Amino acid sequence: MRDKPLETKLRLLTLQLESWKRLHDFITYGLDKAKPIISAEQERQFTEVRAYLLQETEFVFTELSVLKDLSGKAMNVLQRACSIRSIRDLGNDEIRRLEMDWNGIFTKLGVLQGQLKGQRKQLAALSAWAYYYQRFVGRPVPAAS
Amino acid sequence: METRLLILNGDPVFQDWALSIFDLIPGVENRIVRTLSDAVATLLRENFDAFILEGEAAVAVEQATHVRQHFPSLKIVCLVPERVEGELAARAAQQNLQIIMTAGSRGRLERELGKIVQAMERPAGSASEGIDPCHSLIGNLNQFSAAEILQMSCLGQRSGRFTFKSGRGNSEIYLQQGAVRHAVFDEIEGEAAVAEVFRWRQGRFYFEEGIISQVQTVDRPWAHLLIDNLQRLDETLELVTGERRHEG
Numbered sequence: 001m002r003d004k005p006l007e008t009k010l011r012l013l014t015l016q017l018e019s020w021k022r023l024h025d026f027i028t029y030g031l032d033k034a035k036p037i038i039s040a041e042q043e044r045q046f047t048e049v050r051a052y053l054l055q056e057t058e059f060v061f062t063e064l065s066v067l068k069d070l071s072g073k074a075m076n077v078l079q080r081a082c083s084i085r086s087i088r089d090l091g092n093d094e095i096r097r098l099e100m101d102w103n104g105i106f107t108k109l110g111v112l113q114g115q116l117k118g119q120r121k122q123l124a125a126l127s128a129w130a131y132y133y134q135r136f137v138g139r140p141v142p143a144a145s
Numbered sequence: 146m147e148t149r150l151l152i153l154n155g156d157p158v159f160q161d162w163a164l165s166i167f168d169l170i171p172g173v174e175n176r177i178v179r180t181l182s183d184a185v186a187t188l189l190r191e192n193f194d195a196f197i198l199e200g201e202a203a204v205a206v207e208q209a210t211h212v213r214q215h216f217p218s219l220k221i222v223c224l225v226p227e228r229v230e231g232e233l234a235a236r237a238a239q240q241n242l243q244i245i246m247t248a249g250s251r252g253r254l255e256r257e258l259g260k261i262v263q264a265m266e267r268p269a270g271s272a273s274e275g276i277d278p279c280h281s282l283i284g285n286l287n288q289f290s291a292a293e294i295l296q297m298s299c300l301g302q303r304s305g306r307f308t309f310k311s312g313r314g315n316s317e318i319y320l321q322q323g324a325v326r327h328a329v330f331d332e333i334e335g336e337a338a339v340a341e342v343f344r345w346r347q348g349r350f351y352f353e354e355g356i357i358s359q360v361q362t363v364d365r366p367w368a369h370l371l372i373d374n375l376q377r378l379d380e381t382l383e384l385v386t387g388e389r390r391h392e393g
Binding site for chain 2: 002004007008011012014015052056059060
């Protein structure tokens with residue numbers, strides 16, 4: 001069976017991870033000195049990904065109960081990386097901090113995604129009756145635990 | 146086998162009315178994209194059972210019409226907030242787009258979406274055929290594209306039947322004296338079926354010499370078909386890059 005809150009969390013998490021991966025692709029491109037050209041189109045796409053993250057991060061982190069852990073890091077990354085061009089101009093220390101913060105977010109979300117997928121797998125093996133019975137008798141069920 | 150849906154939703158975090166229903170349908174794997182260009186790029190890379198668009202009726206039908214030009218056999222469903230009538234409804238019918246209204250009760254929408262998924266459920270694919278001595282040419286589409294294989298056979302003035310097998314289904318193209326005479330894929334026949342096979346990048350094919358079709362659904366020379374289809378493929382790729390330029 002499928003659990004609605006669990007499926008919603010997984011969907012939000014997948015979308016969020018996708019946006020953070022795309023942001024990282026742009027950061028990597030910006031830091032790659034061998035790729036000197038930054039087009040207006042790339043900047044536009046970068047701003048689009050950043051806009052998704054700015055409006056969705058807080059809501060998604062709250063839904064996933066990781067707001068306290070990740071909110072600060074996310075804001076650091078999104079404020080420092082305001083354009084691909086600005087990333088290229090960052091100093092070494094700032095780049096290191098940017099990468100550390102991005103990595104902190106990505107690692108936490110990745111682990112969480114694995115945990116939720118694990119819960120979904122366990123839940124898939126339960127029948128609806130067994131699920132509600134276990135909840136009724138107070139035993140922990142995968143999605144509710 | 147899971148039913149794979151590609152869903153285009155510009156705001157999947159906050160406007161997730163239909164997404165939350167798809168989440169709960171068993172046996173469904175969803176892939177969500179936010180822009181048309183991402184959708185086309187994803188459709189070119191992977192196979193999906195259906196493409197679902199969510200949004201205002203006029204925009205959704207417009208986007209679906211674009212996609213229909215490039216993916217003639219794909220099942221396309223538009224989820225729109227209001228009833229579609231008049232010219233827009235006629236256009237949707239002409240392009241073979243299914244329209245579902247999202248306004249109203251959740252139960253009704255759940256039933257409607259459930260029906261769509263149920264209609265697409267199919268049994269697990271049968272094992273691929275082995276090598277048959279009748280097959281004079283056998284290969285993989287990831288090594289040779291359909292265009293290359295057909296070009297070679299048409300230049301050689303071959304007559305026979307090509308069978309292409311991929312995750313999307315099976316297609317047959319009949320050649321006669323180096324010209325395409327008949328093509329069929331699912332319910333599509335003629336040039337549209339040839340266009341479909343041109344986009345396949347994965348799958349297997351084999352050629353059986355001497356099998357001629359009695360039916361003729363293609364009457365243009367091979368060179369014209371090749372140029373048209375390659376041009377259309379370019380347009381599809383342009384939709385991926387061009388759309389990104391125009392958005393915003």
